[in-house]
Amino acid sequence: MSGLRYTRDHEWVVVDGSTARVGISDYAQDQLGDIVFVEVTALGETVSQGDVVAVVESVKAASDIYTPVSGSVSRWNEALEAAPETVNEDAAGAGWIFEITLSDASELDGLMDQKEYMTFLSTIQGPSTGAMTRE
Amino acid sequence: MAEHPPPRVTPLHDLHVRLGARMTTFAGYDMPVQYPGGIRSEHLHVRDRAGLFDVSHMGQVRISGPGGARELEALTPASLQELAPGQMRYGLFTTPAGGVLDDFMAVCRDDHLLLVVNAACVAQDVELVQAGLVSARAELLEDMALLALQGPAAEGVLAGMAPEAAGLRFMSAGEIELLGTPCLVSRSGYTGEDGFEISVPNERAVALAEALLEHPDVRPVGLGARDSLRLEAGLCLYGHDLSPSITPVEAALTWSIGKRRRAEGGFAGEQTILRQLADGAPRRRVGLRPLGRAPAREHSEIVGSDGRVIGEVTSGGFSPSLNAPVAMGYVDVNSSGEGTEVDIRVRGTPRPARVSRLPFVPARYKR
Incomplete structure (x- = not known):
């Protein structure tokens, strides 16, 4: 397995051994706008695929981040505490959000690869991804 | 989904789309949340220079006929009868229990009052006012758009188009010709900055907006920054900071209750509101x-x-x-x-x- 895999909620995950690193897609950061605060609420916890693990806040709203895979949340990107805008600037790189120790690698098979995600994005009508944002 | 009617549009809708706005439905209108620069950048630009907002979704209600101000006072603790032509005032519609039904701006013209009310409350407010008026009449002006030009550069920009705009003081209004069209211009806004609100005929709104946007100091600003600007300015948003379960005294808006009204009463909710004015909330x-x-x-x-x-x-x-x-x-x-x-x-x-x-x-x- 190589490269980023994506959820329909616009998280990405990349795996290195038993550790998965998770962030949000460039599309998601653009939709959210200026990110001013990131918090990993489930740090140290064992979580299931689809659980809310983190919150990303823009000027306007708070958005839940769901974990693409089950496991235990081992670490978060502490650099985001002082520089949350890194998520806007480099969503798929330095703007990663948390790492998780995988408990079921087969979950990755259900996620989209880059090409599939791009196709998925092309089916989305502009800003109407209400699923991302809670008021 | 299917039961929602399609959102309404303002006369500037096509311009927003052309400017690359991200649109959302707000109070039944398809409105710009932000333009490509983003909310933070738009916000800071208004504090630093000037921003142009489309607020045409807000309701403009003309109250005409003798006694309009006096009759309206039954619905609000604001003093409206004292207003001279060209003056304006912030007020609240109140419930019989003393809660807030909406907030508004009242602009006094030579022969009528213009009320500007929240988009989400237009139908309610028109009904309330029509029911409350005895001899005066209320009419929703659907042929007028509303623009707001806000920020420290606003005066210079508008004066470049009409020098007399610089002569207006805060909370005053007058008819000023912009691009050859008479517009009602008031020195007011919802950002905490100096600035103007411009009531312009629908068919002239795009030309005026484009002319204002040509100025290098002016950028279009969406509802996202409008909200963050008003919050920094400590201004209430109806449906959030104001509601029928909140009184004007609780809302720390006692300054919007006229001196004469405190002495005379005669407005919806007076019992609760006057008691809270005396004893606190x-x-x-x-x-x-x-x-x-x-x-x-x-x-x-x-x-x-x-x-x-x-x-x-x-x-x-x-x-x-x-x-x-x-x-x-x-x-x-x-x-x-x-x-x-x-x-x-x-x-x-x-x-x-x-x-x-x-x-x-x-x-x-x-x-």
Whole structure:
């Protein structure tokens, strides 16, 4: 397995051994706008695929981040505490959000690869991804 | 989904789309949230230069006929009869129990009053006013758009088009010809900055907006920054900081209650409102500064030092000017003093905050 895999909620995950690193897609950061605060609420916890693990806040709203895979949340990107805008600037790189120790690698098979995600994005009508944002 | 009618559009809709706006439905209208620069950048531009807002979704209601101001006063504790042509005033429609039905701006013209009301309240307000008026008439002006030009550069920009605009003082209004079209221009706004609101005929709105946007100091600004700007300015948003269960005294808007009205009464909710003016209200709207970085959003609980819930956040977000979270909310009056330390529960965790003076950013009105 190589490269980023994506959820329909616009998280990405990349795996290195038993550790998965998770962030949000460039599309998601653009939709959210200026990110001013990131918090990993489930740090140290064992979580299931689809659980809310983190919150990303823009000027306007708070958005839940769901974990693409089950496991235990081992670490978060502490650099985001002082520089949350890194998520806007480099969503798929330095703007990663948390790492998780995988408990079921087969979950990755259900996620989209880059090409599939791009196709998925092309089916989305502009800003109407209400699923991302809670008021 | 299917039961929602398609959103309405303002005369500037195509211009918003052309400018690359991200659109959303707000109060039944398809409105721009932000343009490509983003909310923070638009916000800071208004504080630094000038922003142009489309606020055509707001209701413009003409009250005509003799006695309009006097008859309207039954619905609001604002003093309207004292207004001379060219003057304007902020007011609240109140319920018989003393709650707030909407807030409005009243502009006095030679032979009528113009009320500007919240988009989401237009139908309710028109019905309320029509039912309350005896001899005067209320008419919703559907042929007029409304633009707001806000920021320290606004005066220079508008004066470049019509020098007499610079002669208006804060909370005054007059008819000024812009691009050859008579417009009602008022020195007012919803950002805490100096600026103007311009009532312009629908068919001239795009030309006026384009002409204003040609000025290098002016950028289009969406509803996202409008909300963060008004929050920094400590201004209430109806449906959030104001509602039928909140009184004008609780909302710290007693300045909108006229002196004569306090003595005479004669408005909806007078019993409760006059009693609270004399004895105080049990809770009060305050500013809140979270001490950490986490924004405290609407509906977050406010907790006192003894762990008891003492209130709730009604508007909360991030202040681009202060680069810190800010909020407004209602707290028990005993905890409403400036500097009071409270906790705000965000995602279940109490986080320290301090009751703060409003506005968060000093107003820069041209009085």
